[in-house]
Amino acid sequence: MRRFAPWVASFALIAGAGVFAEVSWRSVRPSIPEIGRKDLEPTLGQGVLLGVLGGLRTVVADLTWIRSYVLWERKDRAGCEALMRAACALDPYSRYFWEHTAYVVGYDLAHWEIRRRGGYDKVPAEIQDRLFKTYARRGIDIIEEGIARSKVTTPLVLSAAQLAEIKLKDHKLSARYYKQAAEAPDAPWYAARICAQVMWEDGRRQEAYLWFRQFWISRMLPRDDGYPDDLKQLRTMEEVLGIRPADRIPRPSWER
Amino acid sequence: MKDSFQRTLWIARVTFLEAVRQRFFAFLMVLGTAMVLSSVSFRVFDFGHGELKFIADFGFGGMFFFGSVLAVVMTAQLFFSEMDNKTALTLLAKPLSRAEFLLGKFFGAWAVLGVFVVVLASLLGAVLWAREIELVAAAEQAGKIPTTFSASGLLEFVALQWLRLGVVTAIVLALSSLARTFLFAVVVGSLAVVAGQLQWIAQDAVLKPTDSVVYEAFLWVSCRLIPNLQQFNIGDALVLGSAGVPAGAVSTVALSGLFYMVAYLFVGALIFRRREI
Numbered sequence: 434m435r436r437f438a439p440w441v442a443s444f445a446l447i448a449g450a451g452v453f454a455e456v457s458w459r460s461v462r463p464s465i466p467e468i469g470r471k472d473l474e475p476t477l478g479q480g481v482l483l484g485v486l487g488g489l490r491t492v493v494a495d496l497t498w499i500r501s502y503v504l505w506e507r508k509d510r511a512g513c514e515a516l517m518r519a520a521c522a523l524d525p526y527s528r529y530f531w532e533h534t535a536y537v538v539g540y541d542l543a544h545w546e547i548r549r550r551g552g553y554d555k556v557p558a559e560i561q562d563r564l565f566k567t568y569a570r571r572g573i574d575i576i577e578e579g580i581a582r583s584k585v586t587t588p589l590v591l592s593a594a595q596l597a598e599i600k601l602k603d604h605k606l607s608a609r610y611y612k613q614a615a616e617a618p619d620a621p622w623y624a625a626r627i628c629a630q631v632m633w634e635d636g637r638r639q640e641a642y643l644w645f646r647q648f649w650i651s652r653m654l655p656r657d658d659g660y661p662d663d664l665k666q667l668r669t670m671e672e673v674l675g676i677r678p679a680d681r682i683p684r685p686s687w688e689r
Numbered sequence: 690m691k692d693s694f695q696r697t698l699w700i701a702r703v704t705f706l707e708a709v710r711q712r713f714f715a716f717l718m719v720l721g722t723a724m725v726l727s728s729v730s731f732r733v734f735d736f737g738h739g740e741l742k743f744i745a746d747f748g749f750g751g752m753f754f755f756g757s758v759l760a761v762v763m764t765a766q767l768f769f770s771e772m773d774n775k776t777a778l779t780l781l782a783k784p785l786s787r788a789e790f791l792l793g794k795f796f797g798a799w800a801v802l803g804v805f806v807v808v809l810a811s812l813l814g815a816v817l818w819a820r821e822i823e824l825v826a827a828a829e830q831a832g833k834i835p836t837t838f839s840a841s842g843l844l845e846f847v848a849l850q851w852l853r854l855g856v857v858t859a860i861v862l863a864l865s866s867l868a869r870t871f872l873f874a875v876v877v878g879s880l881a882v883v884a885g886q887l888q889w890i891a892q893d894a895v896l897k898p899t900d901s902v903v904y905e906a907f908l909w910v911s912c913r914l915i916p917n918l919q920q921f922n923i924g925d926a927l928v929l930g931s932a933g934v935p936a937g938a939v940s941t942v943a944l945s946g947l948f949y950m951v952a953y954l955f956v957g958a959l960i961f962r963r964r965e966i
Contacts, residue, residue, distance in 0.1 A: 443956045450948035451913030457945040458892055458917050460938040464926035465919065486886040487922045489750030491743050495734050529736045 466490070466525045466582075485523070494523035498530065505537060508545045514538060521579065531579025532592050539572020539596045569600035590614040591624060594631075604635035615648065625653070626663050633670070642670045646682060659685060696785050700793020701800065704767055708801040713763060717755045718805060724751040725812045729820065739836045740824060741817055742929050748813030749924045752806055752850050757882050759805055760857040764798045765874040768865040777966055788958040795862055795954060802854040810847040814840060817928075842927035845939050852946035853921035857882055859950045860916070863957035866964055885918035892917060916949045 501516035517534040524530060543564040550556050556564075576593040580586050594610030597603050611628030614620055625648045632641035646667055653660040664682070671681050708714055728747030735743045771777040771794075781790060817838045828835035861878040868874040891911045899905050920942050926934045 439959050443952070443959055446948075446952040446955055448913040450916070450945065450952040453948050454917045454920065454945045455892065455912065457938070457941040458889065458920050460935055460941050461920050461923050464923045464934045464938070466925070486753065486883065487749070487919070488753035488924070489746060490925075491738050491746035492731075492734075492750060495736055495738075495743075498736055499734070524738060526742075527736065527738050529738075 466523075490523050494520045494527070494530070497523060505541075508548075510542055510545050514542070518575075521575075525579075525582040526584055528579070528583055528585040528588055531576060531583055531589060535572040535575040535579070535592060535596065538575055539569045539600055542571075543568040543600075565600050566602070569596050572596050573601065573606075587614050587617040587619050587621075590617070591621070594627075598631055604631050608632045608635060608637075612644070622653075622660065625649070626666060629666070629670075638670070638674060642667070642674055642676075645670070650682070654685070659687065661688065664688060693786070693789055697789045697793045697796065700780075700785070700790055701796035704794050704797020705800045707770075708763055708767060708798060709804070711763065711766075713766070714759065714801060714805070717759050718808065721751040721755040721805070721809050722812060724748075724755070725809055725816060729816060739929065741821060741836050741838050742925065744816055744820060745813065745838065745924065745928050748809060748816070749846075749922075751813075752809050753922075756802060756805060756809075756850065756854050757857060757879075760798070760802055760854045761861050761878040761882060762875055763801065764794075764858045764861040765865050765868075765871055765878060767798055768794055768862060769871040769874070772966060781966070787961050787964075791862060791866065791958050791961050792954065795858060798858050798862075799851075799855050802858065803851050806847055806851050806854065810843060810850075814843055817843075836929075838928050839930060842930070846924045846927045849921045849923070849927075849939065849942060849946070852943055852950075853918055856885075856916050856918065856946055856949045856953065859953035859957065860885075863953045863960060866957045866961035881915075882918065885916045886922075887919070888912065888915045888917045889919040891915070916953075917945075920945065 497516050498520040501513050501520060504513040504516060507513075514534075514537070517530070517537060521527075521530045521534055543561075546564050546568070547553060547556050547561055550560075553561065573593050573596050576589050576596070580589050580593075583589065590610050591614045594607045594614060597610060598607035601607075608628055608631045611624055611631055615624035615628050625645060629641045629645035629648075632638075632644065645663075649660065649663055649667060653663055664685070667682060725748045728744045731747070732740060732743060771780070777790070781787060818840075821835075821837055825835040825837070857878070860881050861874060864877050864881070865874040868877070888911070891908050895905070895908045895912055923934060923938075923942075927939070
């Protein structure tokens with residue numbers, strides 16, 4: 434029994450260190466970008482693993498991205514998407530990867546799929562439409578994941594809005610994204626205008642006008658030159674909606 | 690106790706001097722340095738990351754990759770050169786225990802790795818600092834928020850990397866005590882590093898519920914026996930602040946590294962005590 438005591442002690446020491454490592458791992462886990470087996474498995478043998486081992490994560494992510502473009506040129510749907518997703522997983526803080534992966538999935542993959550099935554003449558229009566919408570939905574899902582994992586949200590929200598508007602043809606969803614982007618502190622100047630336009634085209638004219646009016650008065654009028662082009666759009670809306678002159682936006686001194 | 694400490698220190702000193710004179714150390718040092726310095730030239734391959742992040746990643750990669758190679762190969766080489774040249778026999782014939790010999794080897798090799806990590810980190814710090822000045826000036830002109838790096842975070846990261854390499858050295862010494870050939874120690878040591886870097890996959894899997902008791906037991910044992918080396922890999926969060934590091938997390942990881950080192954050195958000493966030289 435005594436003979437085995439040092440071995441038992443050494444096993445206990447290693448196991449003890451392992452148990453403590455679990456505690457320390459839990460404390461640092463949120464600081465390390467997550468990459469799961471599902472991100473790794475489709476890319477095995479392509480060097481992605483090197484990025485997971487330690488350091489070089491950004492570099493491997495960049496090289497993975499370059500490699501994904503080789504597959505993009507070959508129109509290899511599965512390979513291209515897998516590598517692009519791997520680049521996103523390797524560097525989840527990069528807006529570029531999320532945005533472009535979503536664009537490729539949302540805009541390109543449906544076209545590749547239609548060509549694979551025989552082309553635009555052979556594939557029925559309703560199936561084409563379904564494919565466009567399915568891939569657009571997947572693109573938006575990628576952006577949603579990117580919003581949750583990266584630090585840059587507003588540009589990604591705008592990309593989601595664009596995808597929802599152009600490919601998914603879901604104006605309600607698109608307007609919701611544009612609104613979210615417009616109300617963010619780092620919103621670009623055009624987000625509110627497009628939001629109002631999308632709501633308008635969705636048939637919610639009164640709502641579009643009221644929201645855009647409120648936004649222009651509170652957020653745009655006090656800044657820069659007061660955004661005259663947006664006011665012009667608001668005036669057009671007032672005309673179309675037939676709003677009485679007394680209820681319209683008061684005329685600023687600089688308005689022509 | 691004091692004599693034992695002195696003997697260990699003496700072996701460590703000799704090991705350190707022997708290691709820094711090796712061409713292999715100089716070669717890896719040059720490669721690591723070239724990697725850190727060339728990071729600025731490789732910026733054209735960068736896709737929308739922060740520029741400092743890209744440069745820092747090159748440095749982290751150099752420290753991880755060349756540091757691991759150095760820790761595995763140099764440690765095994767230092768150990769087996771004593772065995773093959775029979776100098777270990779002469780040394781152990783004197784009042785020097787096998788545990789002291791192994792500890793001396795460990796501290797000597799670990800000190801060399803410390804030099805390696807500090808040199809690379811200093812260079813990385815200098816490159817980051819020089820680029821940060823340019824980026825801050827450019828950002829101020831453009832009215833944007835400049836990206837910066839944390840020097841204290843870099844220091845913490847260096848300490849963690851040194852500890853990680855210490856764990857690798859302890860594992861390689863334990864393996865060398867068992868191995869008959871240098872090649873075996875290097876190959877298995879390298880596999881242990883890869884396994885250690887990927888151990889977190891098993892650690893994450895343990896937390897998920899499963900129906901298979903055998904699978905769960907396998908994961909549990911793997912998590913306890915293979916060291917988690919990925920936990921030392923929080924350079925992005927420490928140096929660039931990409932994600933917050935909870936208070937006390939660095940010291941917890943450091944303590945975990947020390948525990949691993951003690952455990953593997955203990956096993957190594959135990960195996961070495963029974964080894965025929």
